[in-house]
Amino acid sequence: MIPVSWYLTLAAILFSIGVYGFLARRNVIIMFLSIELMLNAANLNLVAVSHYLTDLRGQILTFFIIAVAAAEAAIGLGIVVALFRNKATVYADEIAQMKG
């Protein structure tokens, strides 16, 4: 039997990797990919707790998170395409028109 804290620890590590990727990478596409990692960490937490509580609520919440992640990916990548068309760059630190 695997204790629930193992799953939670793995999810915490995965979330931290996502945070690192989002903050450190320049490429906007990889930043969005890091958000997917963080969402997956949250999903893992929900499914693990759902299993150990013998309840299905966590799994249903995970469905909604997957649907919202799909919507986020569609919108986010649409923004990347529009950005690339206007600025011809995908690097987050080159998009600085609003900087004073």
Place this chain on the structure above:
Amino acid sequence: MISLSQLLFAYLATAITGLALLAVNARNPVHSVLLVLAMFFHMAGLYLTLNAEFLAAVQIIVYAGAILVLYLFVVFLVNLKEEIRVKRFVVSQHYAILLAIGLCVLLVSNMDSFALGISGPWTIEAIQQTTHIKALGRELFTTYLLPFEITGLILLVAVIGGLVLAREDKATTKGNSDDENAETKGVHQ
């Protein structure tokens, strides 16, 4: 004594951590996306160890099948030859490492204070009696019907929003004889 399920968990956890680390550090964005794809498959395996077989299927179909293919299409925007040469990280990369490690230590060190709440009605025997998908469907279409409908609405908005954002602005490209184009031309004249 290490049991077989613990060994499987150890393999899946190592693979997920390693693949995620490689993905955020990879120089080539295509490699990043493919590494995340492999990570999602291992994640589906982890869901199987948690008796969430329908979610494991959804993880592979929706995440690996739909979302990552979308990412792969957008990666083709990047000039790969140039991408491999330019620097990958922002200047404040060290702060990002510090923050991520700090967050990880904070979360893991507070794990002891986590306590499970009251158990629900869906034990493994109860799920086996009604079958997993039937049990999930019953919960989804009774207790969580309103959130389900709202999710449908969110997806509709996302589809329309993605189309509007990614559509080429017809007014700026010449040589098109669209109604819309004619309209904007009329305004300019």
